[in-house]
């Protein structure tokens with residue numbers, strides 16, 4: 001449970017736009033342990049989706065991975081040939097995409113799409129064997145056999161998302177990445193999808209990286225939580241610890257925005273807006289919104305440091321012992 005299966009080092013992702021270079025991911029470091037569930041949370045545009053898509057090398061132009069390493073069992077995925085990476089997807093690291101609606105082929109039956117994925121990696125597996133495996137996978141994610149004969153439009157959003165989970169685990173990858181897997185689903189379906197994902201993680205022993213904005217969902221699902229802001233990780237630690245005592249002022253404010261029974265009807269927001277990733281403020285990117293900012297914050301960018309064992313934070317309060 002403690003060895004790192006995935007290590008992400010100094011990852012940078014940029015998008016070239018007419019207005020300039022958008023630094024969507026500005027140097028992110030984290031690792032994922034074998035069998036653990038890690039969450040990446042933040043407001044929209046904080047870089048969480050770009051981070052997870054970069055792990056699979058699925059950033060599309062005008063985006064590009066500018067620098068970094070993504071070590072899966074010691075092998076840098078960013079250095080693999082395109083063909084080697086194609087084979088690694090699904091077999092070693094796979095994606096449950098955002099919005100199942102758009103990720104399934106609308107003119108192919110579920111059975112064919114799932115068999116295609118497996119055929120693309122395992123070549124000439126007998127048709128019968130593939131069909132048995134499709135049935136087994138569908139059962140695993142709680143869907144009936146008849147789903148195999150359906151087209152995507154004949155299924156509900158939650159069923160489609162579970163088909164995506166079945167496809168993502170079809171080749172028993174070591175790491176499964178879920179990018180906002182429950183967006184656009186109602187709360188009851190959300191819970192079912194998350195329960196399915198939980199079973200997958202437990203039974204397959206895979207590590208799961210969950211990217212999302214829903215702190216409540218994260219609190220229930222992940223073992224460790226990384227908070228992202230303006231393309232950077234600002235805090236990372238055991239979920240319970242982060243919720244009980246957030247070290248970074250942004251993480252603190254984010255947790256304060258959660259509805260609480262003690263503060264009925266009193267909803268809090270975070271003052272100000274996130275900065276443009278085209279031109280970040282000097283020093284700490286959170287400085288214009290931070291209630292604890294002091295002189296150094298608008299000059300020096302805070303370093304990513306282990307403030308306590310297992311707790312990482314990027315904030316001068318901790319470098320200067322003011323935290």
Ligand code: SF4
Nearest residue numbers: 284287290297315316
């Ligand atoms: Fe706030 Fe300064 Fe810490 Fe940034 S470095 S979060 S501005 S206290």
